[in-house]
Amino acid sequence: MVSQPETSSSVSYRGPPSVVSRPSLSRTKRYNRSHVGGASYIPQNEFPVFSQSGDVEIIIRVTGGSVENRYLLHRHTLTRCSGFFEASTSEQWSKARPLLAGGNELARIGEHDTPTGSLIDSDTERGDSKRTPRKRWKYVLDMGKDDNDIPMLVQQDELRDAPRTKVQSIFGPGDDTMRPSSRSMSRSKGHHSQSSSVSSNRDFFRSVANLGSSTSGHHNSSSSTSSGLVTKAEQDLMRDYDNLFRTMYNYPPVLDGINVADAYVQCKSLLSLADQYDALGVVGPRVDHHLLQFQSRLWRQIAKYPISYLRLGYLAKSKVIFQEALIHVVGQWPAGERSLRTALPEVVLDIIEDKVDELEETVSRVEGRLFRLGLTTGRGERVTPQTNYLDWLAVSLFRQWIADNTAPQPPPPERRPSRDGRAPLPPSIPPLTSIGRAYRTLGSSQPVTYLNHDECKRFLKLTPEMYTRDNLRRFEKRIEELKSMARDIVRPLMNSGLELELSGSSKAAEISYLTCTEVGNRDLPWAIEN
Structure with a gap:
């Protein structure tokens, strides 16, 4: 009888030889492993922060900067959905600054569209530092000077390779003051020559926003800034911006699905914001789809407030809501004409x-x-x-x-006779x-x-x-x-x-x-x- 050699493992395997020969292969699988903080960790390239391919950074900050939402999105998506982003990222209005792979600053040059990918052009990644890199845009929400101003995104001109300097925007200089770097000081003279045209851009876009919006109820008061508390109006403002960007990326907006009255208020606010940024073509169908799910409850609300829903149906281009409200308005004419x-x-x-x-x-x-x-x-x-x-x-x-x-x-007796003494027809x-x-x-x-x-x-x-x-x-x-x-x-x-x-x-x-x-x-x- 031939004796078998001893093995180091104390576990005996039973079964066919093909099964016995696989223990080492099954041990190569790893489950429930976390790479957070490790060298092999790769940030997720998904909404709301596309860390690998995003080229437009948007910061929605309220209450003096204590609360903010950050988005890193794509220019080609935003320009397809919004006329505001199409205009502000164009060659005429854009203040984006391209950077070389080595971090050297370039003078302002013409824009060239490149495929969505990393922030640096493919030729630059291969080491050719003479080619034009990708550009990056940054927007920050400007709450305005007082309650009469409408909160609006303004574009900042901030370099990524240098220490943060005073915030610059195509709408004018910002309010945040940082420590200036030597590089920013060297180009301050050239920037000063453009200050008159840059400062006018802020007033231009804000005047368009004030003209295109019927209300400015987003910015409530400055008392919440000192206390650090987020007001209801600021919460609604952040929700509206989040829903706007979610809709642009084909995500369902977060809207009330139980109370039709609350859903109307949220949809109206979202449509007003979309109208401000020329994005009704994208937001309107989403609002229409959400409200029509209420069915009979929606029809009763339209019968109560036909004028309000007529405007909502017009902004959302909802045939059903517009038609329903229009029938009520015509039947009650001239009630509510003013x-x-x-x-x-x-x-x-x-x-x-x-x-x-x-x-x-x-x-x-x-x-x-x-x-x-x-x-x-x-x-x-x-x-x-x-x-x-x-x-x-x-x-x-x-x-x-x-x-x-x-x-x-008939009119009251004292008003019946006309100027010639005869009763009016x-x-x-x-x-x-x-x-x-x-x-x-x-x-x-x-x-x-x-x-x-x-x-x-x-x-x-x-x-x-x-x-x-x-x-x-x-x-x-x-x-x-x-x-x-x-x-x-x-x-x-x-x-x-x-x-x-x-x-x-x-x-x-x-x-x-x-x-x-x-x-x-x-x-x-x-x-x-x-």
């Missing part, structure tokens, strides 16, 4: 006025048919006081009800808000809501010789015939394009104005891609 002219551009007001004209024209046609509505006798003759006095009374009562409920309230078309309820009553499936039994009885009693049980029964029958014909005539006004009514919400039953306005793709203030 607010509409303040909050919306002329192109939207032109659409509203066109739709109001269309609705008034439809109402005029229906109204004319209603007043021409009449009854006929058994021989087919039109009812007159001579042919059938009782039926003529029914027609007279019905027309009087229409006139009383579709005409505006009523408007040709009464306000839509005063006639919507009347036409909805005429088109209702429950006609007992007007000219019911008690009203007919009181009317006939005004002529005692006409009041009998048989006459009352015949009178009510003829009134019902008029109601049925009127219901068919006003049917075009009963159509509705509201999502609120399609959803069967109880809120739709409370609407007293007309919602039959039709809004197509050609009625939108932006082009629809087929």
